[in-house]
Amino acid sequence: xxxxxxxxxxxxxxxxxxxxxxxxxxxxxxxxxxxxxxxxxxxxxxxxxxxxxxxxxxxxxxxxxxxxxxxxxxxxxxxxxxxxxxxxxxxxxxxxxxxxxxxxxxxxxxxxxxxxxxxxxxxxxxxxxxxxxxxxxxxxxxxxxxxxxxxxxxxxxxxxxxxxxxxxxxxxxxxxxxxxxxxxxxxxxxxxxxxxxxxxxxxxxxxxxxxxxxx
Amino acid sequence: xxxxxxxxxxxxxxxxxxxxxxxxxxxxxxxxxxxxxxxxxxxxxxxxxxxxxxxxxxxxxxxxxxxxxxxxxxxxxxxxxxxxxxxxxxxxxxxxxxxxxxxxxxxxxxxxxxxxxxxxxxxxxxxxxxxxxxxxxxxxxxxxxxxxxxxxxxxxxxxxxxxxxxxxxxxxxxxxxxxxxxxxxxxxxxxxxxxxxxxxxxxxxxxxxxxxxxxxxxxxxxxxxxxxxxxxxxxxxxxxxxxxxxxxxxxxxxxxxxxxxxxxxxxxxxxxxxxxxxxxxxxxxxxxxxxxxxxxxxxxxxxxxxxxxxxxxxxxxxxxxxxxxxxxxxxxxxxxxxxxxxxxxxxxxxxxxxxxxxxxxxxxxxxxxxxxxxxxxxxxxxxxxxxxxxxxxxxxxxxxxxxxxxxxxxxxxxxxxxxxxx
Numbered sequence: 001x002x003x004x005x006x007x008x009x010x011x012x013x014x015x016x017x018x019x020x021x022x023x024x025x026x027x028x029x030x031x032x033x034x035x036x037x038x039x040x041x042x043x044x045x046x047x048x049x050x051x052x053x054x055x056x057x058x059x060x061x062x063x064x065x066x067x068x069x070x071x072x073x074x075x076x077x078x079x080x081x082x083x084x085x086x087x088x089x090x091x092x093x094x095x096x097x098x099x100x101x102x103x104x105x106x107x108x109x110x111x112x113x114x115x116x117x118x119x120x121x122x123x124x125x126x127x128x129x130x131x132x133x134x135x136x137x138x139x140x141x142x143x144x145x146x147x148x149x150x151x152x153x154x155x156x157x158x159x160x161x162x163x164x165x166x167x168x169x170x171x172x173x174x175x176x177x178x179x180x181x182x183x184x185x186x187x188x189x190x191x192x193x194x195x196x197x198x199x200x201x202x203x204x205x206x207x208x209x210x211x212x213x214x215x
Numbered sequence: 216x217x218x219x220x221x222x223x224x225x226x227x228x229x230x231x232x233x234x235x236x237x238x239x240x241x242x243x244x245x246x247x248x249x250x251x252x253x254x255x256x257x258x259x260x261x262x263x264x265x266x267x268x269x270x271x272x273x274x275x276x277x278x279x280x281x282x283x284x285x286x287x288x289x290x291x292x293x294x295x296x297x298x299x300x301x302x303x304x305x306x307x308x309x310x311x312x313x314x315x316x317x318x319x320x321x322x323x324x325x326x327x328x329x330x331x332x333x334x335x336x337x338x339x340x341x342x343x344x345x346x347x348x349x350x351x352x353x354x355x356x357x358x359x360x361x362x363x364x365x366x367x368x369x370x371x372x373x374x375x376x377x378x379x380x381x382x383x384x385x386x387x388x389x390x391x392x393x394x395x396x397x398x399x400x401x402x403x404x405x406x407x408x409x410x411x412x413x414x415x416x417x418x419x420x421x422x423x424x425x426x427x428x429x430x431x432x433x434x435x436x437x438x439x440x441x442x443x444x445x446x447x448x449x450x451x452x453x454x455x456x457x458x459x460x461x462x463x464x465x466x467x468x469x470x471x472x473x474x475x476x477x478x479x480x481x482x483x484x485x486x487x488x489x490x491x492x493x494x495x496x497x498x499x500x501x502x503x504x505x506x507x508x509x510x511x512x513x514x515x516x517x518x519x520x521x522x523x524x525x526x527x528x529x530x531x532x533x534x535x536x537x538x539x540x541x542x543x544x545x546x547x548x549x550x551x552x553x554x555x556x557x558x559x560x561x562x563x564x565x566x567x568x569x570x571x572x573x574x575x576x577x578x579x580x581x582x583x584x585x586x587x588x589x590x591x592x593x594x595x596x597x598x599x600x601x602x603x604x605x606x607x608x609x610x611x612x613x614x615x616x617x618x619x620x621x622x623x624x625x626x627x628x629x630x631x632x633x634x635x636x637x
Contacts, residue, residue, distance in 0.1 A: 026441045026577065029543070033436045040546040046474045048540075101462040106487075113262075116460045117487065121257060124459065126490050127270040128261030154263060154271045157486040162468040 065165040072151040081143030085169050095174030098167055102159060103175075107132055111178055127155045138179040145172040247334025256332050259321060266339040269527060270490055272318060273309070276340040279333060281305070289329055294320040383407070437545070443502060443577035444539040448519075449512045454496055457571035463563045470552045470563070478538050481520045488516060492524040502575055541578050542567075548584075549635050558603040559596065559624075591629035595621040 032038055060066060065085075070078055085091065100109050106129040108115040113131035117123045130137045130153075140148075149168045152158040159168070256264075263271035282288040283305065291298045291306060295318040298306040310317065324332075384407075407413050455461050464470060469477030494509025501507060517524055521531030544550055555561045564570060568579025580586060598604055598614065598621070605611075607627060613619045628634055 026443045027445060029439050029442050029444070031436055033433075037547065038437060038543075038545040042546065044546060048475045048477065051469065051473050051475050052477050052480065101464050105459075105461050105465060121261070124491050124495060125487065126265040126268050127263065128257055130262055131258075155490050157482060157489065159486075161480060161482055162465070164472075 065169070068146075068150060068165060070147065075144065075147060078147035079141050079144045081141075081146065083142045083146075083169050083173055085166065085173070087170070087173050091170050092174050092177060094167075095170035095172075098163065099171050099174050102162060103171065106156075111175060129156075132175055133179060134181075140179075142169070142172040142176050145175055247330040247337075249331070249335040249338040252331035252333070252335030253339075255324075255328055256335050259324075260332065263318070265490075266336055268490070268492070269525070271316075272313065275336045278336060289326060291318075292320075292324060292329055293322050296320070380407075438581060438583055439541075439543060439578050440581045441577050442541055443575050444541060445501075446539055446575070447537055448515045449499065449501065449507045449509075449575070451499055451574040452570050452576055453572055453574045454494075454499070454509075458496060463570070470556050472553055474551045474553065476552045478540075481516070481533060481536065484516055485520060485522065488513060489522075489527065492517075499574060541576060542582060544582060547636055549637065558601070559594075560601075587635070588630055591624040594624050596624055596627060598622045 055061065070081070099111075103111075104115055106115045106117050106125060107113055108118075108129075111132040112134075113129045114120060115123075115129060117125040118127075118129055121128070132138065132140075146168050148156070149159045149163065149171065151160075163171070260275075264273070264275050266275050268274050279285065279288065282291075287298060287303060287306075295306070295310075299310050299317070455466075456463060466479040466483055467476040468479075468483075469475050492510075492513060494513060496509065499507040499509055514524075516522075516536070519536045520533040521529050523530045555566075556563075566580050567576075570576065596604060598607075598610065604622075604627065607622070610619070610622050610626065614622070623629070
């Protein structure tokens with residue numbers, strides 16, 4: 001009988017050990033077999049560390065818009081800067097999509113300064129975001145809107161690290177097209193049409209109407 | 216009699232009416248209307264001022280006590296420059312303290328408007344911000360049940376096994392007794408641990424179970440499903456992406472442009488946390504059920520970037536926050552976020568799970584090769600109106616002719632070895 005109990009004890013110990021081996025601690029990443037295959041010594045050109053770095057000073061990425069030279073204080077000059085892009089209907093749609101992601105969270109998808117973070121003062125954001133659809137900010141030119149997105153304004157920070165120059169111009173054009181209930185959309189497109197080919201103008205004109213009709 | 220009264224009433228009706236209107240008007244002028252003030256405040260003042268907190272301009276709690284003269288305060292709101300030019304010491308100090316940035320004038324406000332706004336500020340000052348929103352407690356406990364259950368089942372199994380053993384022993388003893396009674400000669404019974412059948416069965420079970428565990432353990436090497444490291448700051452995706460509805464791309468802007476979704480740099484945190492300095496949402500708990508002080512976690516961000524929340528300025532050079540990477544792929548696998556998000560039009564949640572409900576993020580998907588390949592076999596690519604796939608002319612033709620109804624990732628080369636390993 002003594003041997004039987006010994007065996008029982010041994011069995012209990014073994015099963016306990018197995019059970020504890022199964023219990024995984026998910027605060028730890030677990031183990032690797034041959035980590036040198038996992039993290040090779042080869043140079044990873046697209047590594048996460050490299051892609052989060054700023055580009056080298058004075059360089060321009062291929063296909064990117066040329067750098068913007070105005071400084072944060074040059075607001076008067078920024079008013080006169082023209083949008084270098086020739087916009088199509090799809091570009092304004094893209095501007096709307098980007099606006100809803102990056103700007104709508106504070107300024108609201110209607111650009112009325114009442115996004116989910118402010119929510120009539122009930123949200124966590126303590127300052128009221130600017131109303132871009134009407135009022136004083138509605139007369140801002142595309143150049144000025146681009147300038148604000150680049151450098152920030154009052155409580156708003158710079159969005160240059162999230163949005164490249166082309167994206168910022170697309171957003172500026174979209175914001176301009178919905179301001180004052182779409183009243184100043186025509187002026188934007190007129191200034192574009194001086195540079196744009198006739199075909200492009202024809203494409204942009206209905207774009208403005210479409211995007212304003214929804215608001 | 217009645218008639219005389221009614222004539223009298225009619226005679227004096229106009230004067231009584233005027234008196235009433237005048238009375239109401241005088242009352243409304245004297246008492247500030249906080250509701251009207253709130254509307255005016257939110258339209259004109261709130262972008263730079265908060266009642267309790269310093270934003271671009273000072274916190275306005277107790278503003279009337281701070282100004283020596285109410286007339287001067289009115290003048291300041293109408294045209295702040297004129298008060299500074301007049302040389303009022305408090306006004307000049309204020310102007311210098313806030314980086315010599317003048318407050319825009321509001322000449323269109325009437326005195327009653329300003330009184331309404333001040334009335335709203337006074338009413339709002341009495342609201343205690345610390346009690347604001349101590350919402351429902353987060354998820355706590357719950358997942359302990361699973362562990363308890365398996366332990367219970369284990370114990371029951373063990374007890375049943377012991378009972379079965381005892382019963383078998385009793386059975387053999389009874390058999391022996393019965394045989395003795397009948398006078399049959401029975402050989403000495405072999406104890407069960409020397410019984411070859413038992414030993415063979417035990418070895419077989421150990422081999423199967425051990426083999427299963429070993430193989431599973433070996434497959435699991437290098438896989439990190441459910442990995443949930445403790446991060447240097449308790450950043451809750453549930454609060455940011457869930458409750459406050461911030462789009463994933465707002466912070467992980469790289470997901471559309473780059474191989475990596477990218478951990479956002481600290482300036483992106485500071486876009487909002489320059490003004491959101493305290494946490495007022497529902498209570499937060501770690502996976503172990505420990506309560507988390509949200510405001511203290513925001514303070515950790517300020518410590519890292521060197522931001523002083525009282526003066527709203529960066530006082531020290533910042534240092535990076537060392538977040539722990541959760542989703543790790545071996546170097547010999549190529550995975551590109553922009554390819555999946557832009558060309559493939561995949562939602563983040565397909566691979567990352569219900570991020571908007573995770574306080575602490577864990578790895579939702581297996582990220583094994585079988586998991587990748589299975590998805591590539593079954594997922595249909597969005598073929599129409601997608602410039603990325605315009606070169607697959609034969610497939611476009613077949614779709615048009617109705618030979619195939621859709622194109623999977625596998626058909627456009629999604630399971631070729633070189634697609635991910637090169």
